[in-house]
Amino acid sequence: MPHVSDSRLFASSPHPGRRRVLGYLAASTVLAGGLPRAARAAGQDAATTPAPAAAAPAPAAVAPAPEAPRPFSYDILAQEMKARAAKPHVERTLANSPLTKLTYDDYQRIQFRRDHARWQGKEEMFRLEAFYLGWLYKTPVELYQVEDGKATKMAFRNEDFQFYNPISVKIPETGPLPGVAGFRLNTPLNRPDKFDEMVSFLGASYFRALGRGNVYGLSARGLSVNTAISGAEEFPEFTNFYLEKPAPAAETVTLYAALESPSLTGAYRFVMKPGAATTMEVTVQLFLRADIQQLGVAPLTSMYLFGGNDPGNFNDFRPEVHDSDGLMLDDGGDLRYWRPLNNPPQLATSYFSAENPRAFGLMQRDRNWNDYLDAQAFYNLRPSLKVEPLGDWGKGAVRLVEIPSQSEANDNIVAFWIPSAPAKAGDALTFAYRLSWGMLPLPPDQTLAHVQRTRTGHGGVAATKSKLDSRKFIVDFEGGLLGNLPSNADVKARLTVAKGKVEQQTLSKIEGTKTWRFVVDVSAPKGTIIELSAVIEGYGRTLSETWLYQWIKE
Incomplete structure (x- = not known):
């Protein structure tokens, strides 16, 4: 078993900036297949507002002398x-600037002018646009162009932006800016004749990207420090x-980036390649100022409101609402694990131990639009x-944090790698990894059957009164060598249940398919945290990935 889990209420609540800091990314941009989450919540997109705001009667600022290029x-x-x-760490923020008074609606109405994008040469395949400072984004960052060592x-001015009415804060029409909030890169991702957004960096160390045919969903961070533990979380920031x-x-x-926080500094390198799956080769060097209780490497942030395995009580016409539906872990050996996500009744956490894992990630396996029925959000197109x-x-261990949520505007899922070695002041640490953003379908020739779906309900037998004190779990394993076996094959489910009682279980092949269905009823006292694990075995080998689940009996 690779994981030890627990679920508890922590002494401090999650930092509100993390819960939705990326929901406003590219808030003034219409994306293929729908609006970004924050723009959709506001009911409009700033690009549809026709009237530019009048310039404020303020004198233009004097631009500082340009810096000389440096090696x-x-x-x-x-x-x-x-x-x-x-x-010592020095905080960077706007001081006494009217930009700090920009509202969410104001921020939506400030857009970078497409004709001011950097790198607009005829054969250029990438174009850069900046995000304006203000609203949530009060820390100026600096952008540099690197050429010939x-x-x-890179200097940005108010003239690079379009301001749409109404904006509650007076902003000069001209003049230099004290920095920008972040940037995005556009490229011909989906069509050779159109530049689409590929990646955005905005807010603390958050960033997210798209593969071909995707719309924005989950995000990543440069690093997490003390996430969901007793005490305050620290949010490192990309500064340059x-x-x-x-x-x-x-x-x-x-792209290279400088990272700063009270406890550490960091140097990052991203080599990014757009495609059906957009990839990033990431190299990280960290230098610790102080001991860190929990260092989170390659952190991922997503949203899970409800789905087939955890429908909740939302009274929503949509069957499922989530950016990701499961955590995948390939332990580097012969085993692969799948943990469906939950929207738990209380803050929950799980640890999945591993040594030199091959891969982990937050995935959106369900690509069927009929399972979502959302004609604006298109959750079926969110990247894994x-x-x-x-x-x-x-x-180390992959840690999964699940936060109770009542809104799809909240990112309530976090996953990251925790090295087993303690992070001590004076340490210099290096990590390298590849990020892949996209549909990421499972390979058709895989040996192991995968978990196609998980469903839950009251225990008992159909056509009889439900057993409200037990829970039924239905797990469908599809494909692999298992899918080719006949229904009378000598296979079995190896089940482990911690802190619960197994009432009954069955394993059978669904006629006319390559799917095997495992069903188990489990009972437990109220308030119990039950951990379940199931894998299909036969003929001296493992035939499926391992299904993991955490059930909190209410």
């Missing part, structure tokens, strides 16, 4: 961040970004996100 490389950045770790600061100017017709773009460690990660 740059990833090694130089790493040395700078190592030196910075030896000094030299970094040159260095973007190598891509060569004409280049298929990849390389897989993390593939590169090099030796040693021993």
